[in-house]
Amino acid sequence: MSYSNLILKTESSKCLLCSDAPCAKSCKKGVPIDRIIRSVNFDNIGGARFLLNNNECADCIDGDCVSACNRGKFDNPVDITKLASLISEREYVEPKNVDLTTDLCGVKCENPFFLSSSVVGSNYEMVAKAFDMCWAGVAFKTIGMFVPNEASPRFDELEKEDTSFVGFKNIEQISTHTLKENLNFFRELKKNYPSKVIVASIMGRNDGEWTKLASLCEEYGADVIECNFSCPQMVGEGLGSDVGINPELVAEYTAAVRKGTKLPILAKMTPNITSMIPPAIASIEAGADGLAAINTIKSIMNVNLGSFVSSPDVGGYSSVGGYSGKAVKPIALRFINEMASCEKLKGVPISGMGGIETWRDAAEFISMGCSTVQVTTSVMQYGYRIIDDLIDGLKRYMSEKGFNTIYDFLGKANEKIIPADDLDRSHICFPKFDREKCIGCGRCFLSCYDGGHQAIRMNADSKPILDGKKCVGCHLCKIVCPVGAISAGKIINK
Helix, strand or coil, X not given: CCHHHHHHHHHHCCCCCCCCCHHHHHCCCXXXXXHHHHHHHCCCHHHHHHHHCCCCCCCCCCCHHHHHCHHHHCCCCCCHHHHHHHHHCCCCCCCCCCECCEEECCEEEXXXXXXXXXHHHCCHHHHHHHHXXXXXXXXXXXXXXXXXXXXXXXXXXXXXXXXXXXXXXXXXXXXXXXXXXXXXXXXXXXXXXXXXEEEEEECCCCHHHHHHHHHHHHHCCCCEEEEECCCCCCCCCCCCHHHHCCHHHHHHHHHHHHHHCCCCEEEECCCCCCCCHHHHHHHHHCCCCEEEECCCEEECEEEECCCCEEECCECCECCCEEEECHHHHHHHHHHHHHHHCCHHHCCCXXXXXXXXXXXXXXXXXXXXXXXEEEECHHHHHHCHHHHHHHHHHHHHHHHHHCCCEHHHCCCHHHHHCCCHXXXXXXXXXXXXXXXXXXXXXXXXXXXXXXXXXXXXXECCXXXXXXXXXXXXXXXXXXXXXXXXXEEEEEEEEC
């Protein structure tokens, strides 16, 4: 990250991202400052620059927005003037027209962004609001022939330093609405939003239930059937991830679903397995048209050492549940790459999910081979409004790279993922130190000495000095530098 980007992100991250933000309401010039800061937080700095327009904040003397900032009620308010100044320094290039339409197993989608099967898409009102805000579709919260009895509380989050929601745990099961209620949601949504895509996520307990659920969902207006073979917190034999780790059961249930519908079928894979390839192939051979991955990861979170109970604490006890959020993205991308690179799965559509918050995350999944992406945890944290920067940021990226459609970069990143033995190991790329940016904190020295190769020492001015004979070019120092003062430098053959 560049130094200016670091400063920008540091200040913007102080924003509470309020609903009906008082800073914007107080601005006499009508600057959408809340929307601008939100764009910065979601990596859409180009969008923030566009919204700032002619930098009306530059000559503002009132400072009403800073006075109104909710953070000022308990801490220092966001320095909106400083933020506006930093944003205004960026060059703004008008993005070209790009086409975000894509395809999910033959079903046209206006853009690649879907709500994933979860509480964020669990009734008519919620999904209608998301559709109005330009989400292309929804994988509706999983429905079945039964209504579960849920625990309370059932959510918790993992923190790191001052960052919340690094990871998120849930012990929630399938929809708590009746089957009839859910089917009526489908019917009304399809009636009022005919161009939006409804993916019906289903879970049966036997062949007959899988067949019947698929048939009913088609009858009530679903466009695609998603088989939930992967929910890690379902209780009961033959449910959730117990299915996804068993290729024979995946094949049996997929065939049962195919018996009940002519709609495209997605098989949703579990990450609680060494390789997704066997169940993925089994599902395709049994009649599935595409794959969805990943579902949440089995987890135990935040053990209270006073009472020795994990969270969420339900009457003094907890349970293994599903882990999601930003931290699972690398795991999701690994599984997507594995399936997209498998010869027997070449050309099989994939709907990707797992830690997607920004347009950049989405672009990574698309470049790995996902024609659509699904989002839950970041919506739970920030609301449906993240779609603004998902769409705008992706358009700006595509315009900058010269991509006219999603298909111009769909799956292209897989070409750059090679076996570890094939990597070029003939050289060392040394770190380069920018002594003007360096603040002399010594983080690089500590990390290199205690966790690396003891290749850095500090001089009398508290600036790092590299010992080239010891440096192996691992770039740990570059990663830990808090101000972006270390970059990739000279490349030397071994």
